[in-house]
Amino acid sequence: MRSGSQSVADVVEVEEAGDAKLPLTRAMVRRIVFSSSIGNALEWFDFLVYGYFAPVIAKQFFPVHDEWLSTLLAIGTFGISFLMRPLGAIVLGVYGDRKGRKAALTLAIALMMAGTLAMAVMPPYATIGLAAPLLVLLARLVQGFAVGGEFGSATAFMVEHSSTRRGYYASWQFASQGAAAILAAAFGSLLALWLPPAELASWGWRVPFFFGLVLGPVGYYIRSHLDETPEFLANREAMAAQRPVAGTSEPAGRRWLDLLLAVGIVAQSTVGVYILQLYMPLYAVKQLHMAAATSFGVVVLNGGLQFALSPVWGVKPILMYKKQRDV
DSSP states (O other): OOOOOOOGGGGEEEEEETTTTEEEHHHHHHHHHHOOOOHHHHHHHHHHHHHHHHHHHHHHHHHHHHHHHHHHHHHHHHHGGGGHHHHHHHHHHHHHHHHHHHHHHHHHHHHHHHHHHHHHHHHHHHHHHTTHHHHHHHHHHHHHHHHHHHHHHHHHHHHHTTTTTTTHHHHHHHHHHHHHHHHHHHHHHHHHHHHHHHHHHHHGGGHHHHHHHHHHHHHHHHHHHHOOOOOHHHHHHHTTTTTOOOOOSOOOOHHHHHHHHHHHHHHHHHHHIIIIIIIHHHHHHHTSSHHHHEEEEHHHHHHHHHHHHHHHHHHHHHHHHHHHHHH
């Protein structure tokens, strides 16, 4: 039912949930996109901040006589969290299929907040010794697990709200990465300009992690008050009634082929983004001897293009679909 205060112009589209038809308003679209994207943005913000301040974090938690070895240990701890992503994707993906997308998203952002909090308040090596790098590693593994389930669950949550605008909704996952890159680069640049090296190494690098903790509870609150997706509810009703679920009649071989193609596409795009947004600022400072604030300009440019163009390419399939339908 459409509320009395809801105008026809506010309705973007009407989606089916079982036998009911639900109006999807612009306010609902904004809520869906924001609630799904904030976890992905928090993940990228935290990951990029860790990478930008890797030299400082290395001295705090991995103190060795060789500066390069110390930095490599810090980056290695960053990279090892990727080993947990496939496990998190499988576990939280199965959990989301059984309990719902809302439950998976709420759990994922709670785990990410736990990892971010651990990084923000972690005592350095000088205070607790070997426990410091081990706890940093544990925090990164927890976040890697959460991120693995976050991306797929959030994307599924968005696309399951629409049968005709899936590309547009999914594009906001990548757009949110661009926004996070701009924000993380801004923190890195401003802190490098405003704080002396001693203060930056002492407490300044923790500021972005505390900022991430502000975003986390907002996302958790919004996600905990979301409605489940119409498609998930319809599929759950079909399974309860032992009816065939829509979209499961394709041959198993075709589904595995699509899965492998999707994995390849995401893998190559992820490698490219990490090189541009994470490694290049570090390379510019260490090898090209550029100022840290200047090196972040590349990140801002890349993040801005990603944020602006991802929804544009997401809309393109919708326009092609409408054109074919009108022919």
